[in-house]
Amino acid sequence: MQSFITLIFFIFLNNLLLAQEPHDDDLKGKNLICFNNSLSVDDWGVKFLIDKKVVLYSLDKSLYEIYQYQRTYRTNLKDIIVSKDQKIEYIINRSRLTLGNKKCKLVKGDPLILLNKKILDLKLKRKKKNKI
Numbered sequence: 001m002q003s004f005i006t007l008i009f010f011i012f013l014n015n016l017l018l019a020q021e022p023h024d025d026d027l028k029g030k031n032l033i034c035f036n037n038s039l040s041v042d043d044w045g046v047k048f049l050i051d052k053k054v055v056l057y058s059l060d061k062s063l064y065e066i067y068q069y070q071r072t073y074r075t076n077l078k079d080i081i082v083s084k085d086q087k088i089e090y091i092i093n094r095s096r097l098t099l100g101n102k103k104c105k106l107v108k109g110d111p112l113i114l115l116n117k118k119i120l121d122l123k124l125k126r127k128k129k130n131k132i
Contacts, residue, residue, distance in 0.1 A: 023077040026052070031111050032097070034104035043118060044099060045111025046092070048073070054082055056090070059115045061122060066115050 027048035034044040045057035056069040071089065073082045080092040090099060097104040107114060 023075060025075045027054075027073070027075065027080070031107050031109070032092070032099075032104045033107050033111055033114055034092075034097075034099040034102040036102045041101065043115065044102060044104075045115050046099075046104070047111050055111075056082065057111050057115055059118060064119045064123065066112065066119075068112075 028050050030048045032044075032046040034046065036043065039061050042061065043059040045059070047055045047057070049055065052072050052074060054071050054073045056071060058067045058069070059065075060067070069084075071082050071084050073080055075081070075094070077094075079094060081088055082090040082092070092099045092104065097106070
């Protein structure tokens with residue numbers, strides 16, 4: 001009987017220690033585009049998936065290439081914390097929607113498609129500057 005009570009106590013204690021942040025929201029289905037007007041700073045797309053997973057897309061504006069990263073996230077009242085292997089990689093401010101030096105906005109479309117459109121726009125914009 002005492003071992004049963006001890007087991008219950010440890011289960012209860014374990015649940016307390018592993019308790020979630022009260023503001024750890026599920027953002028599944030939400031998408032962000034984070035951009036900076038500088039041609040040397042990458043634009044980012046963020047796609048929130050099920051089970052606290054997130055896909056990050058990084059657009060290298062000089063090479064016209066998009067890189068994809070699989071990560072996990074958690075939230076608190078102030079931030080969205082993107083991690084890889086339990087190590088924090090990026091923090092997105094929830095009220096200002098900023099990711100480092102980039103401003104983000106909530107979008108309905110797939111971030112990968114939107115970043116591919118951005119590549120086409122960048123190419124056209126740079127071509128227009130040519131005189132010959």
